[in-house]
Amino acid sequence: MRAATLRCVLALSLLPILATAQSAPPTTASVLAEAPASDWEPIDPANLLVMEVAGGQVLIELAPQFAPEHVGNIRQLAKQHYFDGLAIVRVQENYVVQWGDPEGETEQRRSLGEAKPKLPAEFSRGHGELPFLALPDPDSYAPRTGFSLGFPVARDERETWLVHCYAMVGAGRGGPADSSTGAELYTVIGHSPRHLDRNITLVGRVIEGLDRLTVLPRGGGAMGFYETPEQRVALRRVRLASDLPESERPRRERLRTESASFAKLVEARRFRREDWFVNPVGRVEVCNVPLPVRVAQP
Amino acid sequence: MRAATLRCVLALSLLPILATAQSAPPTTASVLAEAPASDWEPIDPANLLVMEVAGGQVLIELAPQFAPEHVGNIRQLAKQHYFDGLAIVRVQENYVVQWGDPEGETEQRRSLGEAKPKLPAEFSRGHGELPFLALPDPDSYAPRTGFSLGFPVARDERETWLVHCYAMVGAGRGGPADSSTGAELYTVIGHSPRHLDRNITLVGRVIEGLDRLTVLPRGGGAMGFYETPEQRVALRRVRLASDLPESERPRRERLRTESASFAKLVEARRFRREDWFVNPVGRVEVCNVPLPVRVAQP
Numbered sequence: 110m111r112a113a114t115l116r117c118v119l120a121l122s123l124l125p126i127l128a129t130a131q132s133a134p135p136t137t138a139s140v141l142a143e144a145p146a147s148d149w150e151p152i153d154p155a156n157l158l159v160m161e162v163a164g165g166q167v168l169i170e171l172a173p174q175f176a177p178e179h180v181g182n183i184r185q186l187a188k189q190h191y192f193d194g195l196a197i198v199r200v201q202e203n204y205v206v207q208w209g210d211p212e213g214e215t216e217q218r219r220s221l222g223e224a225k226p227k228l229p230a231e232f233s234r235g236h237g238e239l240p241f242l243a244l245p246d247p248d249s250y251a252p253r254t255g256f257s258l259g260f261p262v263a264r265d266e267r268e269t270w271l272v273h274c275y276a277m278v279g280a281g282r283g284g285p286a287d288s289s290t291g292a293e294l295y296t297v298i299g300h301s302p303r304h305l306d307r308n309i310t311l312v313g314r315v316i317e318g319l320d321r322l323t324v325l326p327r328g329g330g331a332m333g334f335y336e337t338p339e340q341r342v343a344l345r346r347v348r349l350a351s352d353l354p355e356s357e358r359p360r361r362e363r364l365r366t367e368s369a370s371f372a373k374l375v376e377a378r379r380f381r382r383e384d385w386f387v388n389p390v391g392r393v394e395v396c397n398v399p400l401p402v403r404v405a406q407p
Numbered sequence: 408m409r410a411a412t413l414r415c416v417l418a419l420s421l422l423p424i425l426a427t428a429q430s431a432p433p434t435t436a437s438v439l440a441e442a443p444a445s446d447w448e449p450i451d452p453a454n455l456l457v458m459e460v461a462g463g464q465v466l467i468e469l470a471p472q473f474a475p476e477h478v479g480n481i482r483q484l485a486k487q488h489y490f491d492g493l494a495i496v497r498v499q500e501n502y503v504v505q506w507g508d509p510e511g512e513t514e515q516r517r518s519l520g521e522a523k524p525k526l527p528a529e530f531s532r533g534h535g536e537l538p539f540l541a542l543p544d545p546d547s548y549a550p551r552t553g554f555s556l557g558f559p560v561a562r563d564e565r566e567t568w569l570v571h572c573y574a575m576v577g578a579g580r581g582g583p584a585d586s587s588t589g590a591e592l593y594t595v596i597g598h599s600p601r602h603l604d605r606n607i608t609l610v611g612r613v614i615e616g617l618d619r620l621t622v623l624p625r626g627g628g629a630m631g632f633y634e635t636p637e638q639r640v641a642l643r644r645v646r647l648a649s650d651l652p653e654s655e656r657p658r659r660e661r662l663r664t665e666s667a668s669f670a671k672l673v674e675a676r677r678f679r680r681e682d683w684f685v686n687p688v689g690r691v692e693v694c695n696v697p698l699p700v701r702v703a704q705p
Contacts (some may be wrong), residue, residue: 114505202617202621203574203617203621206447215614230685232685232686246547247545247547248547249544249545249546249547249690249691249692249693250688250692273583274598275501275597275598276501280605282684284683298505299573299597299598300572300598300694300695301598302695303688303692303695304676304679304684304688304695306686306688307686307688308683308684308685308686319500319501320500320625323500323501323557323621324621324623324624324625325620326623327618327622349693381602384582385582386602386606387528387584387605387606388530388604388605388606390601391546392547392548393547393602394547394548394601395547397598397600397601397602
């Protein structure tokens with residue numbers, strides 16, 4: 110293990126350069142502990158989907174800046190109580206949990222009501238006014254990756270798009286690129302399937318309660334679909350937080366990805382200077398940076 | 408969505424170049440269907456750890472070429488029935504499932520018997536005779552990634568190391584780099600935590616039954632540890648397949664990562680030329696390539 114020792118020495122020798130003015134190098138915990146209130150931002154209740162399943166709530170932050178048409182439809186569907194009584198129909202190991210209308214492909218499907226039956230694919234956006242905190246490290250899939258408005262993103266010279274990290278939520282589609290409506294949703298529960306980027310419209314991410322979904326039995330059918338109606342898991346109630354009575358409304362805030370604290374967090378994750386790490390890698394991948402959320406402070 | 412249409416046209420225009428001699432571009436399914444028997448390889452029963460938990464078996468292929476000392480210890484521990492009656496002690500969402508002796512830090516710990524109490528860290532190997540199928544695409548963490556002897560690996564100019572993809576199995580350690588013995592093991596159940604590469608000794612990967620672990624309730628304690636003994640999940644029996652009677656021995660084979668079929672599979676994963684993909688990305692990341700395993704053919 111002489112080589113390992115050498116690497117260790119090299120890594121240590123970099124520390125004085127990296128540690129800049131601070132006495133102790135920052136860790137994820139220390140960055141969060143020191144973040145000023147102004148670096149946190151309340152999550153808009155109109156962007157917070159509250160999904161009740163057996164065991165409790167799953168909270169999803171919607172991303173209207175990236176998929177305005179789909180988020181509009183999801184808001185409308187929630188207002189109509191469209192999802193209530195529908196079900197989780199698919200749980201595929203190392204891939205996705207998917208929910209919607211089990212009769213979605215049949216004549217018995219539930220009406221979309223005032224939601225739009227047809228939406229454009231919203232795979233990417235022009236950069237426009239989107240903020241962008243770029244990661245300096247290479248990515249296997251995109252020219253550039255980073256963060257924008259609380260979400261992990263990638264970009265090229267012309268466009269920005271949400272990326273398929275663990276916990277991201279997307280709108281299932283059929284063959285045509287524009288066949289998703291937001292009535293059928295999924296979330297990622299395995300190694301981030303980044304090949305789906307720009308192939309499905311991502312609409313948000315699970316910010317709390319994902320473990321109510323990841324523990325569900327995997328489906329035995331093709332692609333992890335449950336094989337019988339009894340295996341499906343009911344969606345008891347799905348509402349926008351803004352449509353819930355004040356007393357039932359979950360209040361969450363997230364660390365702004367445009368804040369100085371988040372930039373520090375990224376550096377803490379890149380270098381992992383805690384004692385335990387023998388080889389702090391000095392790099393990070395976009396799906397390995399936590400996007401901190403907390404109960405709103407009074 | 409004009410830009411999306413443009414990208415679509417560009418992607419399609421590449422197809423004639425990529426399709427080479429074949430009429431239909433290969434898919435994962437077609438590559439596997441066409442792989443000759445010689446591209447499959449039986450998994451050595453001396454490298455196959457059979458772990459029985461509630462619900463059934465979890466099969467782990469050990470990697471003696473990468474962590475010979477740890478695999479030696481794990482084989483010895485299994486022979487001694489060391490793991491029988493120990494437990495899964497930690498399930499952390501989007502991270503790891505960990506098992507071993509709940510009393511591992513106390514005087515009541517189970518004896519390691521003839522297994523070695525101290526091993527060297529086995530974070531990486533000299534290239535030596537290791538085969539290496541390189542991926543052409545960039546990686547966020549390592550100069551080069553690819554596959555060797557059935558495992559996902561990274562390498563630099565001097566060394567090769569196993570990487571922390573979903574399902575990889577490692578040997579837990581404390582503060583010192585050489586404090587792992589193989590008596591405490593974990594597997595990855597979330598987005599691949601590649602920052603752990605070269606910081607813990609990886610010893611193999613789960614090749615079957617991982618969903619018996621991923622569905623377990625997450626632990627409520629710090630880092631996902633279970634808080635009471637009742638929450639822990641018993642390890643009923645852990646054996647090397649080679650130590651089981653012939654009639655109980657699972658027989659599995661894997662697609663050789665050194666075979667022509669595996670190289671084709673990698674290309675099929677990079678381009679995803681199936682009809683559904685609007686934007687076949689043309690790249691792949693090391694943890695997004697399946698490592699196919701099947702029941703041994705008679």
